Amino acid sequence: xxxxxxxxxxxxxxxxxxxxxxxxxxxxxxxxxxxxxxxxxxxxxxxxxxxxxxxxxxxxxxxxxxxxxxxxxxxxxxxxxxxxxxxxxxxxxxxxxxxxxxxxxxxxxxxxxxxxxxxxxxxxxxxxxxxxxxxxxxxxxxxxxxxxxxxxxxxxxxxxxxxxxxxxxxxxxxxxxxxxxxxxxxxxxxxxxxxxxxxxxxxxxxxxxxxxxxxxxxxxxxxxxxxxxxxxxxxxxxxxxxxxxxxxxxxxxxxxxxxxxxxxxxxxxxxxxxxxxxxxxxxxxxxxxxxxxxxxxxxxxxxxxxxxxxxxxxxxxxxxxxxxxxxxxxxxxxxxxxxxxxxxxxxxxxxxxxxxxxxxxxxxxxxxxxxxxxxxxxxxxxxxxxxxxxxxxxxxxxxxxxxxxxxxxxxxxxxxxxxxxxxxxxxxxxxxxxxxxxxxxxxxxxxxxxxxxxxxxxxxxxxxxxxxxxxxxxxxxxxxxxxxxxxxxxxxxxxxxxxxxxxxxxxxxxxxxxxxxxxxxxxxxxxx
Numbered sequence: 001x002x003x004x005x006x007x008x009x010x011x012x013x014x015x016x017x018x019x020x021x022x023x024x025x026x027x028x029x030x031x032x033x034x035x036x037x038x039x040x041x042x043x044x045x046x047x048x049x050x051x052x053x054x055x056x057x058x059x060x061x062x063x064x065x066x067x068x069x070x071x072x073x074x075x076x077x078x079x080x081x082x083x084x085x086x087x088x089x090x091x092x093x094x095x096x097x098x099x100x101x102x103x104x105x106x107x108x109x110x111x112x113x114x115x116x117x118x119x120x121x122x123x124x125x126x127x128x129x130x131x132x133x134x135x136x137x138x139x140x141x142x143x144x145x146x147x148x149x150x151x152x153x154x155x156x157x158x159x160x161x162x163x164x165x166x167x168x169x170x171x172x173x174x175x176x177x178x179x180x181x182x183x184x185x186x187x188x189x190x191x192x193x194x195x196x197x198x199x200x201x202x203x204x205x206x207x208x209x210x211x212x213x214x215x216x217x218x219x220x221x222x223x224x225x226x227x228x229x230x231x232x233x234x235x236x237x238x239x240x241x242x243x244x245x246x247x248x249x250x251x252x253x254x255x256x257x258x259x260x261x262x263x264x265x266x267x268x269x270x271x272x273x274x275x276x277x278x279x280x281x282x283x284x285x286x287x288x289x290x291x292x293x294x295x296x297x298x299x300x301x302x303x304x305x306x307x308x309x310x311x312x313x314x315x316x317x318x319x320x321x322x323x324x325x326x327x328x329x330x331x332x333x334x335x336x337x338x339x340x341x342x343x344x345x346x347x348x349x350x351x352x353x354x355x356x357x358x359x360x361x362x363x364x365x366x367x368x369x370x371x372x373x374x375x376x377x378x379x380x381x382x383x384x385x386x387x388x389x390x391x392x393x394x395x396x397x398x399x400x401x402x403x404x405x406x407x408x409x410x411x412x413x414x415x416x417x418x419x420x421x422x423x424x425x426x427x428x429x430x431x432x433x434x435x436x437x438x439x440x441x442x443x444x445x446x447x448x449x450x451x452x453x454x455x456x457x458x459x460x461x462x463x464x465x466x467x468x469x470x471x472x473x474x475x476x477x478x479x480x481x482x483x484x485x486x487x488x489x490x491x492x493x494x495x496x497x498x499x500x501x502x503x504x505x506x507x508x509x510x511x512x513x514x515x516x517x518x519x520x521x522x523x524x525x526x527x528x
Contacts (some may be wrong), residue, residue, distance in 0.1 A: 005305050006045060010034055011052035013074055016324035024302045040064045049300045051080070053281075059085040060346060072301040074293040075284055077234065079207070087315045090385040094300050094313050097153055099293035100284035107283045108202050108232045111256035115200075115228045116141055118254075120277050139199075142166045147198030149214060150205030150233065151176045151186065158202055158375035159184050170194050173205075173270035195222040200230065207234040217242035220252065228254040232283040235261040244269045247276060258283050298365065315317055316387050317366030327363060330415060331371040331386075333430045333438035333515075336452040336528055337417045338375025340440070341428050343526050344458055352398055352421035354375065357405035359413035359435075365402050372417055373400065411441065443497060448488030450499045456526040457506055463489045463496040470517055475502065478510045 004355065005026045009018060012032045021028040026048075035040075036056065050072045051057065062085045071081055073095040074200040086093050104227075114120060117138035119526055127134050127311070146162045148155045151173040159169045169186040172194045176340065181188040191214075194201070201223065203212050215229065215238040229252060231238055240261060247270075256277040260268060263281060270276050303309035308328065309321030313348040334354070342349070354369045371390035381392060393400055399420070416429035429442040431454075440450045461467055468485075475482060481503040491494035506525040514523045 005047050007048035007050060007301065007305070008043070008046045010039060010055045011050075011051045011074075012054075013050065013052060014291050016291060017074070017210060017294035017298040018128060020295065020298035021302060022308060026302060026305065030094045036061065043068065048305055050074065050297055050301060053077065053080055055080065057081040060219050062086055062091060065089070065091070070094060070301050070304050072096075072297040074297040077206075078102075079234075083315055087388055087391045090383060090388040092304060092313050092316050092387050093308060094297065094304070094311065096293045096296040096300070097312055099296045100286075100289035101153045101157055101175065103286045103289035104283035105154045105161065106286075107258060107279075108154075108158055108204075108230050109161050110201055111230045111232065111258065111277060111279070112141065112202065112228070114147070114277055115230065115254040115256050115275075132344075141182060141200070144168070144199040145170055145197050146188070146202065147172070147189075147194040148202045149173075149191070149194070149201065149237075151181075151184065151204045152204060154233075155202075155204035156184055158204065159186050170197055175481050191219070192222060194321075195219055196224060198224060198227060200228050202230040203233045203237050205233055205237065207236045212236050215239065215243070217245075220246045223252065225251055225252045228252070228256075230256045232258040235259040235263060235265075235460050239270050244276075247266055247273050278467050315391075317364075319364065319367045323364055323367075327367050329411075329432055329436045330360060330363065330368055333432060334371035334415050334417075335375035337415060337428050337430050337440070338372040339378060340375075340443070340454060340458075340526065340528055341417055341419045341426065342376040342379035344524050345408075345419055345421055345426060346379065347423045348423070349396075349398065349419055350422065351374065351400070352393070353401040353418040355401055355403040355405060355414075355416040357407055357409055357414045357416075357417065358411060360415055361404050361406060365404060368415060369400070369402055371509075372415075376417075376419075383461065414441075416442070436509060440499070443488070443499075446488040446490055446497050448486055448497060449500060450486035451484070451501070452499075452526075452528045453501060454483070454503050454528060456528065457498075457500045457502060457514070458522070458524040458526055459498040459500065459512075459514065459520060460522040461496055461498070461517070462521070463491075463493050464519050467496075467517070467519060468498075470501070471498070471514070474513055475500075475510070478507075478513065480504065480506065480510060499526075 007021050007026055009030045018028045018030055040061050047067055048070045052074050058081050068091050070092040076095055076097050078095050083093055106370045113359055122136045131179040145168040149459045151171040162169050163185055170189045171186045176188055217239055220242055243255055254275040258279045259281055272475045300311045303321040307321045308324040310316055310319040354372050356365055370386040373393050374384055374386045377384045377389045377392045391524050411431040415433050418425050418427045426444050430440045433439050440452055483501040486499040511523050
C-alpha cells in the first residue's frame with residue numbers, strides 16, 4: 001500500500017493550492033497563523049511545507065522536521081527560509097519566480113508614474129479641500145531614460161513596458177548577455193554609466209553580498225541631479241539614511257519604496273520626507289498573482305513529492321516531471337556507482353569526475369552527478385540525499401567535475417565515476433541493460449559484469465587455481481549463502497576481483513576470516 005504523503009500550508013493561501021494537493025492524492029492541512037513553537041511541534045508529521053512570507057523556516061524548525069522533503073514558497077523571495085540549514089538536511093527549497101513577475105513589474109511602473117506626477121501628495125491635498133494646481137508640476141516619462149539595476153524576469157518586463165511608453169532603457173546586469181540585451185531592446189551598460197544617465201532608476205535584483213546597498217551614499221552621489229528612484233525588489237539594496245539625505249538636498253527628486261531593510265517598516269528615516277512615496281510590500285499583491293503563485297507552488301511540490309520532478313529549486317538542479325522517469329534508472333545506476341566507490345575507497349577521496357557517453361550524454365547530467373555524490377557521500381552521512389550531497393562534498397573540499405562525451409563506446413550508454421585518491425585515480429563504470437536495469441561493467445580497470453544489490457563482498461586477490469573453492473567453503477562454514485558470484489581479472493595469474501552477493505549482512509569476523517585466505521589482498525563488505 002502506497003505511503004501517505006502529507007503537506008502543511010502554514011500561511012494564508014488561495015484555496016486552489018489545497019485543492020491541487022488533494023486532487024493528486026496528497027493529504028493537506030491548512031493551518032495559517034501558527035506560532036514558531038506550534039509549527040515546531042507538528043512539522044515532523046509532514047513531507048512538504050507550503051508557505052508565503054509569514055512563516056519563518058528557521059534552523060530549529062528544520063531540525064524538528066524529521067520527514068520534511070520540500071519547502072515551497074508561493075512567491076519569489078525566500079529570505080524567510082534558512083537555505084543552508086535546509087540544504088544540509090536534504091530539504092529542497094522551491095519558489096515561484098514567474099507567478100508574480102508581471103504584478104511586481106506593473107507596481108514598479110505605477111510607482112514611477114506616481115513619482116513623475118506627484119500623485120499621492122496631489123490626492124491628499126485635493127481631498128483636504130485645497131486646490132493647489134500650481135504646486136504639483138510633474139514630468140513626462142516619454143523620452144526619458146529608465147535605468148534598470150537587474151534585467152531578469154521582472155526587470156525584463158519593466159523594460160518592455162518602458163519601451164512601450166517610448167522611454168529609453170539602460171540596463172546594468174552582469175548576467176545580461178549582449179544577445180539578450182538586443183532582444184529586449186535595451187542598452188547594456190556598467191553601473192556608473194547607468195547612474196550618470198538615468199532619469200528614473202528601478203531595482204530588480206535579489207539581495208546578496210554583492211548587491212547590498214548597491215545604491216550607497218557614494219553611488220547616490222553619482223546619479224543625475226533630479227533622478228527618481230523606485231525599489232520593488234528587496235529592502236537593503238538602498239542605504240535608506242543616505243537616500244533621505246539625497247531627497248532633503250534635492251539631488252534626488254523623488255523615491256518610491258515598496259520594500260524596506262526592516263519589515264514590517266513601522267518606522268523609517270524616510271517617512272515624512274518630501275518627495276518620498278511608500279507602500280507596504282505590495283509588489284505581488286494582486287488577486288491574479290496570489291492565485292498564480294498558489295497554483296504553481298502546489299503543482300511544483302506535488303511533482304516533487306510524487307514524481308521526483310524539481311522545478312524552480314533554490315538549492316538543487318531542475319529536473320522536470322517528464323525527465324524524472326527517464327532519468328530514474330540512470331540515477332539509480334549513478335548512486336550505486338557512488339556507493340561502490342565510497343565504500344571501497346573510504347576517506348581517501350580527493351576529487352570526483354562524472355562522465356557520461358552514448359545515450360546518457362543526451363540527458364540532463366546534473367541529476368546524474370547529484371546521484372553519484374549522494375551515493376559517495378553516504379559513506380560519511382546517514383542522512384545524505386541529492387540535495388545535501390553537493391553541500392557535503394563542498395564541505396569536504398572535493399573537486400567535482402562533469403564530463404560529457406559524444407562518442408559511441410562499447411556500450412550504447414555509459415556512466416563512469418573517476419575518483420581521485422592519494423594513490424591515483426580509481427574508476428568505476430556502469431550501463432543499463434534494456435534501458436532500465438543498472439549493471440556494473442568496469443571496476444578499477446577490471447572488466448566485470450555485476451548487479452549492485454543488497455549485501456555484497458568486494459575481494460581483491462591473486463588469480464590462482466582453487467581460490468573460488470576456498471572462498472565458497474569459508475562463506476559456507478560461516479553460514480553465509482552466496483546469491484551471485486561475479487569475477488574479473490587483469491591477466492591470468494595477476495590481480496583478480498570478485499563481487500559476491502550474499503544473503504544477509506557480513507559480520508566483521510567473517511571479513512577477518514576471508515582476509516586470511518591465501519592470496520587475498522583486500523576484503524570490503526558492501527551494502528546497496
